[in-house]
Every structure is written in C-alpha cells, then in structure tokens.
Amino acid sequence: MYFKKILVAIALIGLIIAGLFANYIYGVMLVDNTAFNNEQAYIYVPTNATYADVREQLKPLLKDIEKFDALAKQKKYISNIKAGRFIVKKGMNNNDIINSIRSNNIPIKLAFNNQPNLTALAGRVSMQIEADSLTLVDVMNDEAFLEKNSFTKATALGMYIPNSYEFFWNTSAIEFRDRMLKEYNRFWTDSRKAKAKAIGLTQKDVMTLASIVHEESKQAEEQPRIAGVYLNRLRIGMPLQADPTLKFAAYQLPKYKNTVIKRVLNIHKDINSPYNTYMYGGLPPGLIAMPDISAIDAVLNPEAHKYLYFAADAKRLGYHNFAKTLSQHNANARDYQRYLSSQGINK
Template identity: 70%
Template sequence: MYIKKILWAIVLIGLAAAAYFAYYIYGAMLAPNTDFNNEEAYIYVKTTDGYHEVREQLKPLLEDIDKFDVLAKQKEYVNNVKSGKFVIEKGMSNNDIINSIRIKKVPVKVTFNNQGSLEKLAGRIAPQIEADSVSLVKAMYDTSFLTENNFKKETALGMYIPNTYEFQWDTTAEGFRKKMRDEFNRFWNDSRIAKAHALGLTPHQVIALASIVYEESKQPSEQPRIAGVYLNRLRIGMPLQADPTLKFAAYQLPKYKNTVIKRVLNVHKDIESPYNTYKNRGLPPGLIAMPNISAIDAVLNYEKHKYLYFAADAKRPGYHKFAKTLAQHNVNAREYHQYLSSQGINK
C-alpha cells in the first residue's frame, strides 16, 4: 500500500511537471506575444547591431519581452543576429518572430527622381537603406570604380537612371553602386545602343544631351522635338546655345551659390566654362542634371524636322514655340522676354 502511494505521488509529480513544461513551452514558444494594433510592424537591424539593439526595437512590440529572451537564448539567436528589414505580424508567437527575424528579410523599394548631383542623390537614397550619405558619396566618386566602368566624374551621375528599384535594406554603399551599375548596363540594351550609334553618339553623350532636353522641358510630348532641334544644330556644327548649360556653369561659381537664375542674360553667356554651349561647340563634357527615362528616349527617338530654334511660350507655360529661321525665332523670343519683364523677372 505504501509503495502504491509513492508510485502515485511520482506519477502526479510527473504529470504536474509535464503540465508545467507544456505551459512553459506554450507560453515561451507558441502563444501569441505581440502588442500592437496594426497587422504588421517592422524592425530594421543594422549590420553592426547585436541582440541588445534588436531587443530594444522589439520591446514596445511584444507583450512579454522576458519570455522572448528565454527562447532567443535557447535557439541561439542572441549570438546569431542577422541584419536587414524584418516583418513582425500581429499575433505571432516568439518562435514565429525568431524565425522571421532570422531568415525572412523583407526587400525595400528604393525610389529616386531627377537629383541634381551625386550629393543630392546620396541624400535621397540614405533614408531608404542602411548606407549613410557620406559612404554613398564616397562610393559614387570612387575613381577606381569609375575608371573600371568607363565613367568620369563628369558623367558619373548618368549611371543612376531614375526609377524604383528593389533592394535589401542592409545594402552597403558599394552594393547600391554595383546594382545601379548593373541597372545602367541593363537599361542600355542592344536597341538603345544601336540608336545611339546611329546618332553618332555614345550612351554618355546621349545622357548629356538628354539632361539638357530635360532641363528645357518636363513635357514628355515635347521632349522629342527639342531633342531634334539640338541634333539638327549638332549636325551643322552650330553651337547648342542651351540656356540650361549657362545656368549650370553659373551655379559652379561662388557668385551664384544659393541663387536662382530665372532669366538668362548676356552676362551669363560670357562665363568661361566647358559647359557654356554659347562659347563652345558640341556637347558639354557631362550631364548638367539627372534626366528621366522619357528625356533619354526622346533623344534616341527624336522628332525629325527642320527646326533650329525654340523659345518658351508665354501663353502656354511649360511649352515652347519652334522656328526654322532666326527671324521667326527672334519674334518668339522677344514675345517671351516681354512677358518676363511684365512679371518683374529681370534676373
């Protein structure tokens, strides 16, 4: 009888231990442990982060961070933190969360449009991936990389085609640069290269001209016609005489820093610069801005016509009047200059 009581006691203790163990396993591993209202929350783990930094991000998202700690140690996550963007879904258990932040990186969409310089581009990209703007600028200007990939400082901005791209959040500056180089090569497919060669231009020259076209007009419907004007001028050896290149040249000078040139004047035409297309024939040494895809394709698929001139249309802001003769152009230009004066725009 005494032995039976002992056996029953052992069984009951075992059952209690099993129940406690099951409760503990359920609480630590399988029970929901999130504490936010949205369907999803995200954490961003840097390449330099350890478990402490991850824990600090998780703390406001979990009901019981201590139970998470226990399982994270058991599953050895505390010593194997992975970098990247990760999703935490509402109602996840600790086990689900650890599996998610260990192996399920979430890509990010990186978008940039017409940035005026590599520095501005870096400032646009830095908030979207882990790499900071300083490291991005350094990578973008790296002379070895530029030389190896047939770029120069003057053409480096042209490697970055404005669009939306998919990256891992923990992408390095070098990783961003490499992918954009690959995207540039993909953009310049056989068809586009053939069209550039038919124009007697390299891809870099096409982008340089496209940057002028883009600065002249943001209207995709008009860009091929403007491109045709500049290509006509190039064919007959006429200077491009592009006002946006004068503005670009001026902005490189201390005198014009932190200013906005609303009206190009004769004084700007005297600026000594390889970007002054009134003084220098042919294309400038590089792009003056980051053109969008429509401007690049406008050059490659330019409108064939006999126009040599164009002036802004005072009655249709954003559009231009085109002319085949200098006499007609002078009429159009005079009309626009009178409009500027009437608006008090003198510089």
C-alpha cells in the same frame, strides 16, 4: 502497497511538472505577444547590430519582452543576429517573431529621379537603405571604379538610371553602386545602342544631351522635338546654346551658390566654363542633371524636322514655340521676355 503509492506520487508530480513546463512553453512560444494595433510593424536591424539593439526596437511592440528574451536565448538568436528589414505581424507569437527576424529579410522599393548631382542622389538613396550618404558619395566618385568602367566624374551621374528598384535595406554603398552599373548595362539594350550609333552619339553623349533636354522640358511629348533641335544644331556645327547649361555653369561659382536663376541674362553667357554652350561648341563634358528615361529615349528617338530654335511659350507655360529661322525665333523669344518682365522676373 507502500511502494505503489510512492510510484503514483512520483508520477503525479511528474505530470504536474510536465504540465507546468508545457504551460510555460505554450506561454513563451505559442501565445500572441504583439502589443500594437496596426496589422504589421517593421524593424530595421543594422549591420553588426547586437541583441540589445534588436531588443530596443522590439520592446514597444511586444507585450512581454522577458518571455521573448527567454525564447531568443533558447533558440540561440541572441548570438546570431541578422541584418535587414523584418516584419512583425499582429498576432504573432514569440516563435513566429524569431523565425521572421532571423530569416525573412524583406526587400524595399528604392526609387530616385531628377537628382541634380551625385551628392543629392546619395542623400536620396541613404534615406531608403542602410548606407550613409557620405560613404555613397565616396564610392560613387571612386576614380578606380570610374576609370575601369569608362566613366569620368562629369559623366558618373549618367550611370544611375532613374527608376524604382528592389533592394534589401541593409545594402552597402558598394553593393548599391555595383547594382546600378548592372542596371545601366541592362538599360542599354542592343536596340538603344544601335539608335545611339545611328545619330552619331556615344552612350555617354546621349545621357549628357538627355540631361539638357530634360532640363529644357519636363513634357515627355515635347522632348523628342527638343532633342531634334539640338541634334540639328550638332549636325551643322551650330553651338547648342542651351540655357540650362548656363545655369549649371553659374551654379558652380560662389557668386551663385544658394540662388535660383529664373532668367538667363547676357552676363551668364560670359561665364568661362566648358558647360557654357554659347561659348563652346559641341556637347559639354557631362550631365547637368539626371534625365528621366523619357528624355533619354527622346534623344534616341528624336523628331525629324528642320527646327533650329525654340523659346518658352508664355501662353502655355512648360511648353515651347519652335522656329526654323532666327527672325521667327527672336519674335518668340521677345514674347517670352515680355512675359517675364510683366511678372517682375528680372534675374
């Protein structure tokens, strides 16, 4: 009888302990531990981050960080940190949170356009992924990479087709650059290559001319006509005489650093630069800015016409007047020059 009482007591104690343990496990693993009001929150775990780094981000998001610590240790997350962008949803328990930040790296939509150079592009990209801008600039300008893939520093910007792409946040600079090369090759379909060949341009030439077309006009419906003008000039050996290339050449000089040229003057035409398309014939050595896809396709699908000239339209700002003769062009240009003078724009 006495022995049975001992067994019953032991059993009761076991049940109590089991109940307490179950309650502890329930509290640690299965109870909502989120402390924010939004539907979800994100944490960004850098490459080579420690648990302390992750904990610092999670602490303001959780009700009880110590209970999270206990489960993270038990599930060996503390010694197995994964880099990336992870989601924590309102109402998640510790177990769900650990599963999410251990194996559910969520990609981001990385977008860029209209970047004037690789440095600006690197700055834009570094705001969206883990890679820093200095490292991005270094790998973008890597001479061995450029030579291997038939680019120069002057044409390298053309490898980056402006668009929206899906990346993991913890993408490295080299991974970003190599992915962009794949996207560039994917962009240049057989159809686009055939169109470039038909107008007598290489892929690099198309990108260079597209950068000029884009700087001349942001109006997609007008870009094929402007492309047609430049192709007509190239066809007859006439200099491109593109004002945006003069601005680009000027901005390379200390005199014009941190300035905005609103009016191209004769003094700019005297700048001795391979980008001065008034002084030197043919295309410049490379891009003067990043063209939109609309400008690239405008060069590949130019409007067929006999225009050789165009000037900004003072009555429709952002658009141009086109001319077949120099006399008509000069009249159009004088109208726009008068407009600039009336607005006090002298340089």
